[in-house]
Amino acid sequence: MTDLALYVHWPFCVSKCPYCDFNSHVRAGVDQARWRAALLADLAHEAAQLSANEPGGRRLGSVFFGGGTPSLMPPETVAAVLDAAAGHWPLAPNVEITLEANPSSVEAARFADLAAAGVNRVSLGLQALDDAALRFLGRAHDVGEGLAALDVAQGCFGRVSFDLITARPDQSLAAWEAELARALALGTEHLSLYQLTVEPGTRFATEAAAGRLVLPDGDAAADLFEATRAMMRAAGLPAYETSNHARAGAESRHNLTYWRYGDYAGVGPGAHGRRTDRDGRGLAVTRRRKPENWLAAVDRNGHGIEAEEPLSPHDRATEALLMGLRLREGVDVARVAALAGGVAPIDWRAVDRLEAQGFLARDGDRLRVREAGALLLDAILPEVVTG
Template sequence: MTPDKTPLALYVHWPFCVSKCPYCDFNSHVRDTVDQAAWRDALLADLAHEAAQLPGRTLGSVFFGGGTPSLMPPATVAAILDAAQTYWPPEPDVEITLEANPSSVEAVRFADLAAAGVNRASLGLQALDDAALRFLGRAHDVKEGLGALDVAQATFARVSIDLICARPDQTLAAWQAELARALAFGTEHLSLYQLTIEPGTRFATEAAKGRLTLPDGDDAADLFEATRQMTAAAGLPAYETSNHARLGAESRHNLTYWRYRDYAGIGPGAHGRRGGMATQRRRKPENWLAAVARNRHGIEAETCLTPHERATEALVMGLRLREGVDLAHVAALAGGQAPVVDSAVDRLVAQGMAVRDGERLRITEAGALLLDAILPLVVADEAAA
């Protein structure tokens, strides 16, 4: 397999939050105190280890995720960016994103974060309704969130906002009004997710007790279709299942994942892909910190993926994109033929659910709603590949 020499993406995980949202299954933790100097040094050590494994690359993007990375000291953000761009020369248009909660306390840090090098903010508004925000366990209200959005738009070159729909009792008309308001803010990118019940969350407990019910399949489908129609009409069409952007404003970092290129992941629970190797850091913050102190990295597991595993991951990720997937790239990962069930693809094409154009396979708008059902049909298992 030809080594990946495309610009590298770096993911940095900051695991701490002020509180745990009831729907969240991300690796986030609430701690009374954080030794900021120790965490900065540990993240830099973890980064140095990854840099040694990935020499000779350029840096295309950095993404600070969490947790709540807007709680990171700007000096820590600056130190990580300085080190990363020393190890890997940055591309001229390097994209540096930081996830932020839209609170007035964190908005005060935005100018310092921009000075540290952040040029794109991903703001977790999540809802434009105070009752919904309380239900979602968010610490901000709509007024405070929109104030933080104003500061972000005045501070960062690029801004994305997150919203959650398909909330209990949410009507189609209510979501359309909320989305229309969000589109009027003028941000270049929106991440629009349907609420799901994730195992181990407080919402999962509530659902198991019958105290929480989400919209049924038909209602959820109506919300999905309305979202696609409204964002497209506003000039921010879906370029991925849940992500919408103006042309050229797509998240270059996330495109690295979906196009199945190399990315380094540092910090607790972070995953990475480098040269056919899957990396995973220790998840619990204290365990990760101890591992870095002991080994100078926080890796819990490194797994050499088989050609079929790499090709399958590339297919599953790439078919989420409006542009689809390059089957020649997938075949190269597989070391031969792409693991695609041709008969299933032919049926989907005949039904208007997919388009196959030479070496490119993509799911149509009609098929996007059924993507979760389509993927098992299209992707061949190892025995059939």
């Protein structure tokens, strides 16, 4: 049985970025003691449900504090959650404990305490190495502050990653290549490189609808994507997932659990989870999204769950395909077929055609997207995965 992953959501931010559609909220004040107690109660409930499904137990392979801005969490809250998790499950010897952080000087001052609490990997939201771009993205830090925070992080944590956003308005290929070269020189083992997209309900969506925000066209975005893949591959940090790049062995083990369709527990507002019961059936678990509603639910019920929905064999197989084909390693078709109860939901005629075109490859029981198909993944998936 594979190790379990645990996701802990901290929903609060100092400000809302104009591109962000995550479950993040700005609040004037947070009752830290009440939130700590609620997270521990939600965690205890989820652990009890998993224990009931798995009498033999399972190790915890990774913990991920996401948000929002988890670096705003008091280190004692992080320590309390990790202590409780270790009481619910045995920890894998190399357990990966990641925390997302903003690269501000205020939050960097907490890094040593967060490391002492047990965090051993940090993911920094640098987002750009250009001050004008950071202002456009609504970030509170400038490049100097971000690099100083990165330096502190590299001194406190064994593993460090950071994010950059590309395909920004008026961004030239040469400017991005120079920015990416600077990022590579900073010496981290992992980079998450995302193309800017306009998500519904964000401030950027309003700006785009009014014609005040224009992103690079498809050809320009494709050039940026292909240059990114080539530069990262040449630097020894190839893409192991559509937007994530790492040296061998430095991949995010927590995120690999999602992409490999493993089980994970999610606690905190809006957190999702996937459980497998003792009979091998899947369950999708979602928690209340709004912080105040989640908190009230925990006070009332002892947990923040909004829904627990059974997943049909077809649903599970489809999810496994949609997630797994994002990975360079691809998916194990035999496993997908087992999840489906016999036949994988794959259109093999489409696979034959896309393989002949050089976009897909079959290696024994594995199906994967080739480098030439990575740019076209959003178009490939609906052709290959049957409804």
